[in-house]
Amino acid sequence: MSPIGTEAALHPDVAPLAFLLGTWVGEGRGEYPTIESFAYGEEIKVWHVGKPFLAYGQRTWALDDGRPLHSELGYWRAQKANASGQWRVELVLSHPTGIVEIEEGVVADTTLDLSTVTVGRTSTAKEVTALARHFEVHGHLLTYTVAMAAVGQPLQHHLRAELERT
Amino acid sequence: MSPIGTEAALHPDVAPLAFLLGTWVGEGRGEYPTIESFAYGEEIKVWHVGKPFLAYGQRTWALDDGRPLHSELGYWRAQKANASGQWRVELVLSHPTGIVEIEEGVVADTTLDLSTVTVGRTSTAKEVTALARHFEVHGHLLTYTVAMAAVGQPLQHHLRAELERT
Numbered sequence: 001m002s003p004i005g006t007e008a009a010l011h012p013d014v015a016p017l018a019f020l021l022g023t024w025v026g027e028g029r030g031e032y033p034t035i036e037s038f039a040y041g042e043e044i045k046v047w048h049v050g051k052p053f054l055a056y057g058q059r060t061w062a063l064d065d066g067r068p069l070h071s072e073l074g075y076w077r078a079q080k081a082n083a084s085g086q087w088r089v090e091l092v093l094s095h096p097t098g099i100v101e102i103e104e105g106v107v108a109d110t111t112l113d114l115s116t117v118t119v120g121r122t123s124t125a126k127e128v129t130a131l132a133r134h135f136e137v138h139g140h141l142l143t144y145t146v147a148m149a150a151v152g153q154p155l156q157h158h159l160r161a162e163l164e165r166t
Numbered sequence: 167m168s169p170i171g172t173e174a175a176l177h178p179d180v181a182p183l184a185f186l187l188g189t190w191v192g193e194g195r196g197e198y199p200t201i202e203s204f205a206y207g208e209e210i211k212v213w214h215v216g217k218p219f220l221a222y223g224q225r226t227w228a229l230d231d232g233r234p235l236h237s238e239l240g241y242w243r244a245q246k247a248n249a250s251g252q253w254r255v256e257l258v259l260s261h262p263t264g265i266v267e268i269e270e271g272v273v274a275d276t277t278l279d280l281s282t283v284t285v286g287r288t289s290t291a292k293e294v295t296a297l298a299r300h301f302e303v304h305g306h307l308l309t310y311t312v313a314m315a316a317v318g319q320p321l322q323h324h325l326r327a328e329l330e331r332t
Contacts (some may be wrong), residue, residue: 009236027318049225049234057239059215068174068215073223073239074260079290090267090288094240096219100266102286118286120268122256124245151179 008050016078016087018056019110019137021045024144027063028161033153039063042161044142046076052079055093071096078107089114091133098125103133110137126155132154174216182244182253183220185276185303186212192308193229194327205229208327210308212242219243222257237262243251244273255280257299264291271297276303296321306331 010018024044031037040060048054055078060069074093081088091103091114099121104115112135119128130149135142146159178184190210197203206226214220220242226235240259247254257280258268265287271280278301285294296315302306308329315321 005286051234051238051262055237055239055262063218067219071215071221073221073241073242074266075239075262075264077264077288077290090264090285090290092260092264092288094260094261096217096221096241096243098241098243098256098258098268100240100258100260100268100284100286102264102266102288103290117288118266120258120266120284120286122227122243122258122268123312124243124271125209156252 008048010048011050011052013052014054014076014078016107017076017089017112020047020054020056020076020135020142021044022165023166024142024163026161026163028159029059030159032148032150032158034151034154038069040069040161041066042163043162050134056093057161081106097128099123099128101128103131105133111135125153174214175219176214177216177220179244180214180220180244182273183242183255183278186220186242186301186308187214188212188223188331190308190329191332192244192329193326194226194325196325198314198316198322198324200317204235206235207232208329210329222259247272263294264288265294267294267297269297269300277301294315 019158027041029039039061042060044058046054046056059071065120072093077090078087087107089105089107094102102118102119103114116130128150132147135144142163148154148158149155173249177242177262193207195205208226208231210224212220212222223239225279238259244253254270254275255273257301268284269280270283281298294316298313301310312325313321
């Protein structure tokens with residue numbers, strides 16, 4: 001979906017996530033016991049329409065021939081959790097592998113930590129049972145890691161990438 | 167996410183869904199016992215990257231002032247179910263309301279019928295328990311209906327829209 005409506009004022013409920021806004025491009029590396037390690041290019045887009053969520057789209061490609069690999073589409077939400085001023089974050093995601101997931105966590109300054117609350121799978125999807133994500137933004141650099149429990153393997157490191165805001 | 171890679175050949179697994187590809191614009195009407203009926207404008211984009219899924223994005227807006235209403239992002243998948251040649255369809259969707267859902271169903275010619283297999287909700291999402299969707303494409307006209315069970319109400323008609331391929 002094309003980013004649209006970004007001329008609207010940012011909704012105050014997602015102000016703590018504003019550091020994610022923009023288009024990010026970079027490279028990452030994936031590994032898992034059941035597959036060969038791989039390097040990938042990646043683009044992440046985060047946009048808003050003035051409502052209390054951010055829209056999120058991501059795609060990766062093989063560095064050798066540019067063929068598309070993974071992609072994800074979804075939304076970010078946030079809410080002030082309590083009087084301490086900490087913000088809780090919700091991420092709802094669809095994967096073309098037939099997986100939907102809800103991750104929840106916290107945002108502190110420009111660092112996000114989220115883990116799976118719910119995973120849903122279509123009849124033909126592989127068994128993914130949990131994910132945990134860490135995002136950090138410093139200036140124009142976004143770094144993330146993803147841990148995954150899938151196909152009988154326990155939760156463990158799966159992806160790491162660095163992207164720059166374009 | 168911008169549609170990308172549409173110069174790739176369509177993957178044969180999603181050929182039965184090719185009639186959905188494109189950008190569709192039109193209007194719809196929503197009703198539900200707990201809210202006032204409303205009319206909306208809508209854009210749907212369906213694109214592919216040569217892999218065995220279609221990407222899907224949708225957004226609606228109020229007809230009076232154009233303010234954004236709902237949106238959805240996700241993916242379509244399909245597979246031949248059995249020797250009868252019928253294709254089963256899977257739809258994975260994220261909603262900015264904090265809902266993820268998996269719908270499954272069948273495609274026959276250019277008609278799709280899907281219903282909810284799984285709904286996931288974030289901690290702050292409203293209670294949506296089931297959806298059922300019907301899509302029909304005839305030439306450049308796409309018509310859909312959505313039934314919904316939510317906030318204690320049984321599954322019932324919620325949305326109907328007609329869109330034209332642009």
